[in-house]
Structures are given as C-alpha cells and as structure tokens.
Amino acid sequence: MADLETVSEMRNPTADSVSASSPFSARSAYVHVPFCRSRCRYCAFYSGEPLDLRDTYLRGVESEARAWGAGSGALDTVYVGGGTPPTLGAAGLGRIVDALARARGIARDAELTVEVNPGQGVRPADLRVVGFTRISVGVQTLDEGWLARLGRGHGPDAALACLEACRRAGFATVSADLILGLPGLDPAAAADWAEGCVGAGADHLSVYLLEIHPGTPLALDAAAGRFRPASAGEAVAQWEAVAERLELLGLAAYEVSNFAPPGVRCRHNQRYWDQEAHRGLGPGAHSFDPGAGPWGTRWENRPDLLAWVRAAAAGRAPPRRVDRRTRDGAVLETLFLWARRPVPWPTAALEALGVDAARAKPLLACLEAAGDLTPSGRPTAQGMLRADGIARWLWERLVSGIR
Numbered sequence: 001m002a003d004l005e006t007v008s009e010m011r012n013p014t015a016d017s018v019s020a021s022s023p024f025s026a027r028s029a030y031v032h033v034p035f036c037r038s039r040c041r042y043c044a045f046y047s048g049e050p051l052d053l054r055d056t057y058l059r060g061v062e063s064e065a066r067a068w069g070a071g072s073g074a075l076d077t078v079y080v081g082g083g084t085p086p087t088l089g090a091a092g093l094g095r096i097v098d099a100l101a102r103a104r105g106i107a108r109d110a111e112l113t114v115e116v117n118p119g120q121g122v123r124p125a126d127l128r129v130v131g132f133t134r135i136s137v138g139v140q141t142l143d144e145g146w147l148a149r150l151g152r153g154h155g156p157d158a159a160l161a162c163l164e165a166c167r168r169a170g171f172a173t174v175s176a177d178l179i180l181g182l183p184g185l186d187p188a189a190a191a192d193w194a195e196g197c198v199g200a201g202a203d204h205l206s207v208y209l210l211e212i213h214p215g216t217p218l219a220l221d222a223a224a225g226r227f228r229p230a231s232a233g234e235a236v237a238q239w240e241a242v243a244e245r246l247e248l249l250g251l252a253a254y255e256v257s258n259f260a261p262p263g264v265r266c267r268h269n270q271r272y273w274d275q276e277a278h279r280g281l282g283p284g285a286h287s288f289d290p291g292a293g294p295w296g297t298r299w300e301n302r303p304d305l306l307a308w309v310r311a312a313a314a315g316r317a318p319p320r321r322v323d324r325r326t327r328d329g330a331v332l333e334t335l336f337l338w339a340r341r342p343v344p345w346p347t348a349a350l351e352a353l354g355v356d357a358a359r360a361k362p363l364l365a366c367l368e369a370a371g372d373l374t375p376s377g378r379p380t381a382q383g384m385l386r387a388d389g390i391a392r393w394l395w396e397r398l399v400s401g402i403r
C-alpha cells in the first residue's frame with residue numbers, strides 16, 4: 001500500500017476533498033474510544049487519554065456525527081471499540097448511540113457491538129439497554145500467570161463471570177478475544193481456554209497472535225532478554241489446536257482470526273474484509289470510501305484527542321492521514337483479504353481492478369497442489385495461516401500484466 005500522507009489540521013484540502021468528492025453514505029460506523037483504566041504491557045493501540053477528558057470527547061463524537069450528516073439509508077452496523085468503551089459508563093455510550101441515530105439513523109435490525117474488559121464496572125445488562133446487540137469481551141487468556149505477565153487488570157474468574165453475565169443479559173452474540181503466540185504455551189492449554197470461553201457463553205471467538213510493538217513495556221522486556229517471543233512454529237501449533245477444538249464445538253474459522261457458527265459472524269468486520277464503505281469517528285478511527293478517487297481512499301483521524309475535538313467543534317474535518325489507493329495497492333489488499341478467509345477466488349473484484357483472471361489459473365493450481373487451497377479455490381487453514389506470503393506471491397505475478 002502507498003505510504004500514508006499526513007494532512008495538516010489548518011489547511012486540509014486533501015481530507016476535505018475526500019468528503020466532498022462523493023456522497024459518503026457508509027452503512028457502517030466505527031467509534032474509537034481512547035480511554036483505558038490501565039495499560040496492558042503489549043498494547044500499542046491509541047488509548048490512555050486522561051479520564052477527565054471523557055465529557056469533552058463525547059461532545060466531540062456528537063459534533064463529528066452531526067457534521068457527517070444525513071446519508072442515504074440508516075446505519076446497519078455500529079462498532080464501539082478502543083480503548084475500553086465502558087470507561088464512558090452506560091450513559092456515555094448511550095450518548096454515542098443517540099448521536100449516530102440522530103445523524104444517520106440506525107436500522108431496526110442493526111448489529112451494534114461494544115468492546116468491554118472484564119471487571120470494568122459496567123453491567124452488561126445496562127449495555128443491552130443502551131441498544132448494543134453484540135458484545136466483545138477481552139478475555140485474552142484464562143491463566144492467572146499469563147494475565148499478570150501481560151499486564152491485564154483481571155483474573156480468569158472475572159473473565160468467565162463477564163462472559164456469563166453477557167450471556168444472561170441477552171446479547172445476540174457474545175464474543176471473546178484470546179491472545180495466542182505465547183512462548184512455551186501448551187497448545188492443549190490454549191484449546192482449553194477456547195473451550196472455557198464457549199462453556200461460559202461465548203459463541204464467537206477472535207484469536208490474535210501476540211505482537212511485540214516498539215516502545216511497549218513488553219518490547220523493553222524482550223530487548224533486555226526478560227521475554228522470549230514465541231517461535232512461528234509455536235504460534236501455528238497453538239492456533240491449530242484452538243481451531244480444531246472450536247471446530248468440534250461448532251465454531252469454524254470464517255477468517256483466520258475469527259471463529260463462529262455461520263449465523264453468528266460479525267457483520268461489521270465483514271464490511272472491512274469486503275472493502276465496503278465504513279466511517280470512523282473519534283481520534284485514531286479509520287474510514288474507507290471506495291468511491292473517492294479511482295481506487296478508493298482510506299483515511300485515519302489523527303490520534304490526537306484535543307486537535308480532533310477542536311476541529312469537530314468548529315465543524316471542520318479533523319486532522320487526517322490520507323491514503324489514496326493505487327491500483328497495485330488495491331490488488332494487493334484484495335488478495336490479502338481473500339487469502340485470510342475460506343471464500344472463493346475474487347474474480348469480479350480483481351477484474352474490476354484490471355487483472356486478467358485467466359492468468360491466475362496456473363498459480364491457483366500450484367497453491368492447491370501445495371495444500372493452500374481447496375479444489376474449489378478457497379484458502380485452507382494452512383493457506384489462511386500463510387495469507388501474507390500467498391497474497392504477495394500472487395500479486396508479484398499478476399500485477400505485471402496490468403502495468
């Protein structure tokens with residue numbers, strides 16, 4: 001993908017032209033909440049703003065939603081993440097939902113997701129009253145020692161109790177996040193964590209590999225030799241054990257990091273993977289407008305709460321980093337998003353980008369022979385685990401034909 005271009009707050013022609021060039025009527029909205037009560041040792045997300053700025057932030061979301069304005073068609077997915085959204089309390093989260101409903105409308109059967117962490121003091125039942133239909137719980141592990149090493153502020157019992165309370169509260173979907181790629185972790189123990197989450201009420205799991213980001217406490221530990229990153233082999237063995245156990249429980253991988261029965265898949269995330277329009281609100285939030293520019297445009301509100309609030313209050317576009325996609329970049333992204341999911345080869349999407357689908361046939365045959373694709377051309381579990389390499393390998397061979 002092209003490098004991100006920085007757009008200044010005072011003179012913002014590129015960002016303004018993004019919103020002016022197309023009627024941006026995304027049906028999906030993401031709201032980034034940049035507050036957490038403590039900092040996990042691996043975390044590189046934009047969060048940790050002072051809690052006394054919460055009301056200022058909420059006024060900013062209300063302004064940004066108002067400035068977005070009415071579109072054609074109500075929102076049918078909303079995702080409030082971060083950060084730790086419950087730091088805003090149920091009333092604060094209600095202000096966000098109300099602001100979106102006033103500005104855009106929210107469809108009657110919309111999927112509304114909120115992320116929570118165990119033991120954060122907001123009752124799941126109160127989040128149901130706000131209107132959320134789907135809840136995503138940051139379980140991460142069910143091991144006391146690992147939770148402490150990762151700097152999580154809860155134990156395994158609190159995580160399981162949170163899942164049970166979410167299930168009792170009547171959410172349509174209860175999702176649990178797990179972290180794998182932990183050095184020395186027995187794959188069978190990882191599978192037990194996954195089963196434990198399902199037993200406590202989760203019907204959707206998101207499974208991520210631990211990454212060591214520069215500047216985090218974990219990166220300092222690694223540099224000082226106090227933390228050994230897991231090998232690729234360890235991470236794959238842990239993922240495979242979890243995938244196998246979840247498959248037995250009826251939760252299949254519908255994306256390399258996401259497991260659920262067919263009716264429980266996250267509609268919002270599928271919008272991202274299908275490269276459909278979505279609008280991010282709040283500092284640090286990402287948006288995509290496929291109709292802006294020849295190959296679509298992505299942008300990120302810069303992760304600067306006060307600059308974002310000032311712009312939102314004045315009705316201006318917030319400071320943004322804009323990425324106008326090139327055709328090559330759009331092809332690579334399309335291949336990457338396909339290879340992470342067990343879905344058919346994206347002929348129509350690639351042909352719309354000028355790729356001759358017939359040229360891919362012998363390449364796909366090679367991948368099938370290597371066990372990366374099924375005979376119907378869908379990535380296998382092995383293929384999904386190698387998605388990055390497969391996407392780049394195909395891209396190098398396919399884009400030469402469109403230059």
Ligand code: SF4
Nearest residue numbers: 036039040043082083
């Ligand atoms: S709760 Fe999430 S966003 Fe907050 S510090 Fe931990 S990992 Fe980061």
